[in-house]
Amino acid sequence: MENSTEDYRIQSFDLDTQVLLKTALKDPSAVNLEKVSNIIVDQSLKDQVFSKEAGRICYTIVQAEAKQSNGNVFRRNLLNRLQQEFKSREETRARSLQEWVCYVTFICNIFDYLKVNNMPMVALVHPVYDCLMRLAQPDALMNEEEVDCLVLQLHRIGEQLEKVNGPRMDELFFLLRDGFLLQEGLTSMARLLLLEILEFRAGGWMLSSTAHKYYYSEIAD
Amino acid sequence: MPYWCRRSGPSQWSHCRKRGIDGSLRANREAEGCDRENGRHTDNSYRHSDNRHSSFTTPESAGPVSRCGRQADWGSQVEDDEMRRGVHRDMQRYRRRILGAEVTQRERKTSSGSSGSCDSREGENIETDEAVLLRRQKQINYGKNTLAYDRYIKEVPKHMRQPGVHPKTPNKFRKYSRRSWDQQIKLWKVKLHAWDPPTEDGRDNLLDNIEELGLDDVMDIELDFPTLSDSQNAPAALSTHSLSLEGEDCLGTPVKIQKTETTAESDTV
Numbered sequence: 001m002e003n004s005t006e007d008y009r010i011q012s013f014d015l016d017t018q019v020l021l022k023t024a025l026k027d028p029s030a031v032n033l034e035k036v037s038n039i040i041v042d043q044s045l046k047d048q049v050f051s052k053e054a055g056r057i058c059y060t061i062v063q064a065e066a067k068q069s070n071g072n073v074f075r076r077n078l079l080n081r082l083q084q085e086f087k088s089r090e091e092t093r094a095r096s097l098q099e100w101v102c103y104v105t106f107i108c109n110i111f112d113y114l115k116v117n118n119m120p121m122v123a124l125v126h127p128v129y130d131c132l133m134r135l136a137q138p139d140a141l142m143n144e145e146e147v148d149c150l151v152l153q154l155h156r157i158g159e160q161l162e163k164v165n166g167p168r169m170d171e172l173f174f175l176l177r178d179g180f181l182l183q184e185g186l187t188s189m190a191r192l193l194l195l196e197i198l199e200f201r202a203g204g205w206m207l208s209s210t211a212h213k214y215y216y217s218e219i220a221d
Numbered sequence: 222m223p224y225w226c227r228r229s230g231p232s233q234w235s236h237c238r239k240r241g242i243d244g245s246l247r248a249n250r251e252a253e254g255c256d257r258e259n260g261r262h263t264d265n266s267y268r269h270s271d272n273r274h275s276s277f278t279t280p281e282s283a284g285p286v287s288r289c290g291r292q293a294d295w296g297s298q299v300e301d302d303e304m305r306r307g308v309h310r311d312m313q314r315y316r317r318r319i320l321g322a323e324v325t326q327r328e329r330k331t332s333s334g335s336s337g338s339c340d341s342r343e344g345e346n347i348e349t350d351e352a353v354l355l356r357r358q359k360q361i362n363y364g365k366n367t368l369a370y371d372r373y374i375k376e377v378p379k380h381m382r383q384p385g386v387h388p389k390t391p392n393k394f395r396k397y398s399r400r401s402w403d404q405q406i407k408l409w410k411v412k413l414h415a416w417d418p419p420t421e422d423g424r425d426n427l428l429d430n431i432e433e434l435g436l437d438d439v440m441d442i443e444l445d446f447p448t449l450s451d452s453q454n455a456p457a458a459l460s461t462h463s464l465s466l467e468g469e470d471c472l473g474t475p476v477k478i479q480k481t482e483t484t485a486e487s488d489t490v
Contacts, residue, residue, distance in 0.1 A: 076296030083295045116303045117310070123298035 008057040009050050013043065021057065024074075028065040033074040036061070041081045044106040045099050051106040055113030062114060075114070079123070082107055086127050089134070101149045104131045108153040112160070120164055128161065129168045136175040138183055147190045151197045159205040173201060301355075304362075308354045308393075315394050316347065347394050357393040360406050364390075369416040376416065388412035 008025075010018050017039060024036045040058060044051040062075045085092065085103055093100035108131075111124045134140060135150040162169040179186070180194040196215050200207055207215070348354060364370065377387055391405040 072296075072300065075299070079295040079299060116299060117306045119306070121295075121299050122302050123295045127295075 007053075008060075009053050010057070012047050012050055013039075024061050025057070025064060028061060028068055028071075028074065033061070033065065034077045037074050037077040037081060041078065041085070041106075045085070045102050048098070048102055048105065051102040052109060054106055055109035055111075058110060059113040078110070079121075082110065082124075083127075086131075089131070093134075097143060097145055101145055104135065104149055104153065107131060108157055112157050120160055122164075125161070125164050126168075128157075129165065129172065132172055133168075133175065136172055136179065138179065141179045141183060141186060141190060141194075144187055144190055144193075147193050151193045154197055155200065158201060162201075162205075169201075173198070304355060304358055305351070308351070308358050312347070312349070312354070312394065319347070346396050348396050354393055357391075357402065360403075361390060361393065364406065364410050364413060367413065368418050369413045372418070373413060373416040 008021070010021050013021065020031060020036065020039070024031045024033065037058075040054055044054045058074075058078060062072065065071050065074050086107070089100065089103065092103060107124065108128060111120060111128050114121060132150060132153060135146050140146040140150075158169070176194055177198060180191060180198065186194075192215070196207075196211075199211050203211065348357075373388065382389065388409050391402065391409055397405070
């Protein structure tokens, strides 16, 4: 049963690119995979919607290439692009908060989807933590966009991350707790988001039903 | 010059390699001819200002490696990690198979008084050093990353393979000296060359390989190839002698190694 291409959220691409991506999914050897991976990365840095789900299309292409020719050109290029962007993340953040937030969303999504033998890619663990730690710094907590991004990632991959490196998760949450309790100038939304994530982790990466009611009762199901 | 040694342009074996140095597939591309003429690889790998490639695929690496040695790039880290996991998984499978075989053998042997054959001790004689296993796996991968290997496995399904006649991947889990192992790999690759795609000028690849090998080296090579088949998709039978007798697809007269004109009609694995 194939994922319909709507699942990959490629509607934001122009038609030629959509065709290219669809071909990459079905017949990887027919396309330039390095080019495809660059297209995906570039778009992920611009498009918040796409960055949240780009992992899925990447996963499918990686699997397709491995099955068709036992290659991993796509994966290698993708990872190396990710690495380049990681190295220049501070400049990116300074230039555009949106791009920075997109990058973090994207790398976390890749971490979520691209597993190796059902295990997370070890090479990404520290970089992901580094990104989240950056989002937990005082200057970042002042921006709702960054707090929102942080809590979203922790909801999605927090449990997995903690499994592969518990101490760093502790370290991250010390920052979050201190930020919540001590930092002046946080918006009330930011504080709420932080409180919720603190409870979420304390509850074993889920909210009790009462906590859920507390935070989400006003949101339509 | 050893056949794996890279020269500055495409080597005489470039057309046999499944992938260019940036890792991308080069099967069936006629662009190979152009490469020969202008001495450049038509790939997209990053080039330094002095036009030298910044990465190469060497026998030791699973893919392109940066010229400066240490693999700090995520792509390589993930590949290495994947290989390590694969080797561990192979080891568990292998152990299970050996122990299974040992039990069966012990049950058969009752008190026959035959001296302990080395087979029954196989379970305790597994190579477990990770560094050794990884190195061996890389060498195996390098050999499998060839058009010859692709053609070979398509042409000769496992149950039709005959020991001595058809190349068999050396068993990385057996204890061998470094030299013995390296020789086995060399021999295996030489044998695989029989399935190289035909060259334009119709040179006899097989003879060239044997000349390069130097027949003096053959003297102390272990000629008994491991009895266990590849860890990939292992049939239930362990003894190679029984393989040639499994009749279902047997076409009668065994197929000898031939030059690569034969089109395989046999079932693919």
